[in-house]
Amino acid sequence: MTPVAITMMIIAIVTVWGGLALSLLNLKRHPEDEGALPEEHAPEL
């Protein structure tokens, strides 16, 4: 492959897969709040 094509390939992979890695990391740092389902908190029913 030519150097310019390799460079663009690396940039594409880093930005898109890097974005995915960052968004996964962000989600991991904020674990799911298991409570607060509406059906569990509807005393009026």
Add this chain to the structure above:
Amino acid sequence: MSSQSSPGKAAPLKRETFSSRRLFILSAIGSAVGLGNIWRFPYIAYDNGGGAFLIPYLVALLTAGIPLLFLDYAVGHKFRGSAPLAYRRLHRAAEPLGWWQVLVCFVIAAYYAVIIAWSLMYTIFSFTEAWGDDAEGFFFGNFLGVAEAPGLGFDFVPSVFFPLLLIWAAVILIMVAGIRKGISRANAVLLPLLVAMFVLLVIQALFLPGAAQGLNAFFTPDWSALADPSVWAAAYGHIFFSLSVGYGIMVTYSSYLKRRTDLTGSGMVVAFSNSGFEILAGIGVFAALGFMAQAAGTGVNEVVTQGIGLAFVAFPTIVSQAPFGAVMGVLFFGSLVFAGVTSLISVLEVIVAAVQDKLGWGRVKASLVVSILVAVVSLGLFPTATGLYLLDTSDAFVNSFGITLGALVTVVVLAWFLRRLPLLSVHLNRVSTVKMRGTWMVLVSVVVPLALIYMVANEFISKISTPYEGYPGWFVGVFGWGMAGGLVVLALVLTLIPWSRTSKANHDPEYDSLVEREAKETAL
């Protein structure tokens, strides 16, 4: 737990939910990753500047794709209903938007299943290389038996009809099983399988002679493309279709999320997974095309193609020539089947959820009636000698004047007429980690509509100036323009049909208590 039965009225069933955030994310990725990621993105990127396309692509993703995805999430999650019910709860006058999206999904589901059926057959054909040394003649002639001229015929092609029947049977089983046992499970199995198979396919393709030439063609940037407005339009257009936004899917899926879910954090994962898969597909497809060009002794530009031509003409040729070609064929066509099925069930769910809400039907009844109805239309119209013309025409028109125009009208109505973006922004920020405020509202109310107007206008001009694909006027008139216009009329008719007395629109204590709680939380 609402175990006590409320007096007078039978307690309506609770809305189904995804049992975890992970399963929602998997299902949303399964929906977004479809045939387009594999057979459309690589060509679009190559054709619009190669490596330079990354810039308009990322800009379109961040300024239009993700904002629109969050709009869908906010509507579905806040108003907790199928597309028609969610838009109705947003404002009574917005209900037809939901029905329009439901009808678009009906058309898409009917023809999308057909392509999955072809892919299923080609997975089997890969073992024997049934196409011999003429992949093109085999596909259009022997396999599809395409008629000379477009029309509406009932000259059935058994080699398509029976695999299509099988696909529909499998999909109906998934739909009847519901969100947790059907859709979640199917995605939890098929999506990892799809990724694994596709990664193997890419690795195999990278080891083929000529792969480097293919990647050169794909990634070498043509910077002058950045000055071309049509390249930017292509980027926005591709992002819209790729993320499955604007036609009810994400509204429907997010309505099954639990209340306190990180909407934007999850959405970021979905959006970047979808793009990540596209980049992977670009690498795999162009490595394979590089091999094909080398084997034919031509340049890569001589062999590039997209869509049906890529999947059913170029790839069979590659399978015949490559070492371990059968393996490659199974991986490629199997990927198409899995990517297609996970998208098809999300499209069908839009219709099933809407029928459930409007008529107050249970899961099993609604999913059986809807899926069988779509299956009958699909099986009746498409596995015929003229089916390819019909598929091509309905695909082109439903994309332009169903999805794109529909998304434009929805965004304009929500942002400019009903002015609901501040309300939806508050909802997004209630529990989400990535906050959506002023910038998001500007993107949704200005950038997204401008991009959509440009696309719709372009499509309108090109389709009105020359008859689509040179097909006969009556054919394009009925199945193109007529179908697209018919969807709008039918959406209005469906809105006029009253909601069932047992429907959630009239009696939904679960939703009412939620609105009450949110009002309290806001007041605090």
